[in-house]
Amino acid sequence: MSNHLMLALDVGGTFIKGCIIENHQIRTSTIKKYHTYSYLDADAILNNFKLIIEDFFYQYLRDHNKKSINRLNIGFTFPGPFDYQNGISYVKGVGKFDTLYEMNIREEILKRLLAASLPVNDQIKIRFENDCRLFGIGVSEELSEQKLICLTIGTGLGSAYLEKGKILKDKKGIPPEGYLYQVPYKKSIVDDYFSIRGILKLALSKGIDIDRYNTVKDISLLAKEKDNSAIQTFETFGNNLAEMLEPHIQSFQPDKIVLGGQISKSFDLFGNPLRKVAHQNNSDAIALKDELYYTFKGIDLIFNNNDH
Numbered sequence: 001m002s003n004h005l006m007l008a009l010d011v012g013g014t015f016i017k018g019c020i021i022e023n024h025q026i027r028t029s030t031i032k033k034y035h036t037y038s039y040l041d042a043d044a045i046l047n048n049f050k051l052i053i054e055d056f057f058y059q060y061l062r063d064h065n066k067k068s069i070n071r072l073n074i075g076f077t078f079p080g081p082f083d084y085q086n087g088i089s090y091v092k093g094v095g096k097f098d099t100l101y102e103m104n105i106r107e108e109i110l111k112r113l114l115a116a117s118l119p120v121n122d123q124i125k126i127r128f129e130n131d132c133r134l135f136g137i138g139v140s141e142e143l144s145e146q147k148l149i150c151l152t153i154g155t156g157l158g159s160a161y162l163e164k165g166k167i168l169k170d171k172k173g174i175p176p177e178g179y180l181y182q183v184p185y186k187k188s189i190v191d192d193y194f195s196i197r198g199i200l201k202l203a204l205s206k207g208i209d210i211d212r213y214n215t216v217k218d219i220s221l222l223a224k225e226k227d228n229s230a231i232q233t234f235e236t237f238g239n240n241l242a243e244m245l246e247p248h249i250q251s252f253q254p255d256k257i258v259l260g261g262q263i264s265k266s267f268d269l270f271g272n273p274l275r276k277v278a279h280q281n282n283s284d285a286i287a288l289k290d291e292l293y294y295t296f297k298g299i300d301l302i303f304n305n306n307d308h
Contacts, residue, residue, distance in 0.1 A: 003066075003069055003070045003071075004069055004070050004071035004072065004073065005020065005022075005056075005057065005060050005069050005071070005072050005073070006020070006021040006022070006072075006073045006074075006075070006299075006300060006303065007019075007020060007021070007053060007056050007057070007072070007073070007074045007075070008020075008021055008026075008075050008295075008296040008299040008300070009049075009052065009053075009074065009075065009076050009077070010077045010131060010292060010295055010296070011036060011076055011077055011078050011079070012036060012079070012155075013036060013038050013079060013094075013096035013097070013155070014035070014036055014038070015033050015034065015035060015036055016033070016034045016035075016036050016049075016052060017031065017032070017033050017034075017292060018031070018032055018034070018052060018056060019031040019032070019056075019296055020056055020059070020060055021296065021299070021300045024300055024304070026293060026296050026297060026300075028293075030056070030059070031292075032055075032056075034048075034052050035048075036048070036096075038096035038097045039095060039096060040099070041099050042099040042100055042103060042108075045097070045099065045100060046100075046105070046108050046109060046112060047112065049105075049109050049112075050109060050112040050113060050116065053074060053109075053113065054116065054118070057072070057118060061119075067119060068119035068120065068121055069119070069120055069121070070120070070121045070122045071120065071121075071122045071123055071124075071125070072118070072120045072123075072124045072125070073124075073125045073126075073127075073303045074109075074124070074125070074126045074127070075126075075127050075128075075129070075134075075299030075300075075302060075303060076126070076127070076128045076129075077128075077129060077130070077131035077134055077295060077299075078105070078128050078129075078130075078131075079091055079096070079097070079131075080130060082128065082130075084128045084129050084130060086104065086106070087104055087105050087106030087107070087126065087128050088102060088103065088104050088105065089101060089102070089103060089105055090102065105128070106126045106128065109126060110124060110126060125303070127299075127302055127303065129298070129299075129302060130158065130160070131152065131158060131295055132150060132151070132152045132158025132159055132160045132260075133160045133167050133178075133298070134294075134295045134298030134299055134302070135150055135152055135158070135160070135260050135291055135294050135295045135298060136148060136150035136160035136161075136162045136167065136258070136298070137160075137162070137165070137167065137297075137298035137301050137302065138293070138294030138295060138296070138297030138298035138301065139162075139258050139260075139288065139294050140162045140164075140165040141165065141297060141301060143255070143256060143258075144164060144165050145164060146163075146164075146254075146255035146256055147161075147162070147163045147164075147252065147253065147254045147255050147256075148160075148161070148162045148163075148254055148255065148256050148257075148258055149161055149245075149248065149249070149252060149254045149256075149257045149258070150162065150257075150258045150259075150260070151180075151194075151257065151258070151259050151260070151261070152259075152260045152261035152264075152291060153194055153195065153259065153260075153261040153262070153263040153264060154195070154196060154261040154262045154263070155195060155196060155197075156181055156191045156195045157180060157181045157190055157191050157194040157195055158181070158261070159175075159178055159179055159180040159181065160178050161174045161178040161252060161254075165305075173251035173252045173253075174248075174251070174252055175248075180248065183244075185244050186240075190244060193240055193244070194237075194240075194241060194244070196215075196216060196262065196263070198237075199216055199219070199233065199237055199263060200214065200216075200219075202233050202236055202237055203219050203229070203230070203233045206229040206230075206232050206233045206236075207229045208222070208229050208230060208233065213230075216262055216263050216265075216266060217262075217265075219233055219234075220234070220265070220266040220269060223266075223269050224269075231269070234266060234269035234270040235269075235270065237270045238269075238270030238271060238272060238273045238274060239273045241270065241273070241274055242273035242274045242276065242277045243273075245257065245274065245277065246277050246281075249277060249278060249281050249283060250281055253281065253282070253283070254283050255283060255284070256278075256283060256284050256285070256286060257274065257278055257283060257284070257285040257286070258285075258286055258287075258288060259271075259285070259286070259287040259288070260287070260288050260291030260294065260295075261291055264287040264288070264289065264291070265287075265289055267287035271285060271287060
């Protein structure tokens, strides 16, 4: 039995989802959800991170009847802007994590874990990465020889370009860092159209009462009940997505476009225009509903393969 522990933590503005990874297997039975408390002062947010790590850590010791472990690896997804290599947050002005601005979160968490005297004999390593990149790395393990554009559509649009399992950041034919969210589109930028707020704005323009139907799931249920306004909302969203992505598909020529995130669960309602554009460019478009699994898989892989 391995004597080291890996924890995966997916940090959002409202909730943190975490799990234990053991021998490269996601232990789905250990997945838990915690409040982030991202609106509190820095000390409270960082102490909350520490308590969550301790919760998983001591659960692992109890489950395996251990008194200590040799090594502890902790992988975080974290919202941007963020210096992922150095562990420094630059999130500001959104009402979440403002108090962590320009703070070295890796050092602060490590300091608290060391002060708590966790029974780790050797070392504690902490790494951070963008959630969509981790999703893409997790997906690419199953599609290792392929060129991929991976998208997560939720609070905003996350994107990652990969080739043979490696993240691409500055290759010809891709936007800087592989980030599509800030690319100009129509009257604004991509992020304003391809996000939860984007689809709600679109629903409002189609006459849907978004005070009553205020989630993508609500609108997708309306569409499945044959509500014309909801059906048109998803059709327009799908046409826009295909239009926005077409030049990027043509310039990068991926084997697949892979979607994750909350909106991807409604792919059957909006995916046909994107599939059509993909097929016209010798590609394919698919949606994976278990984004969290692939994100956690990506965390495991960044610790075991330094090429990412």
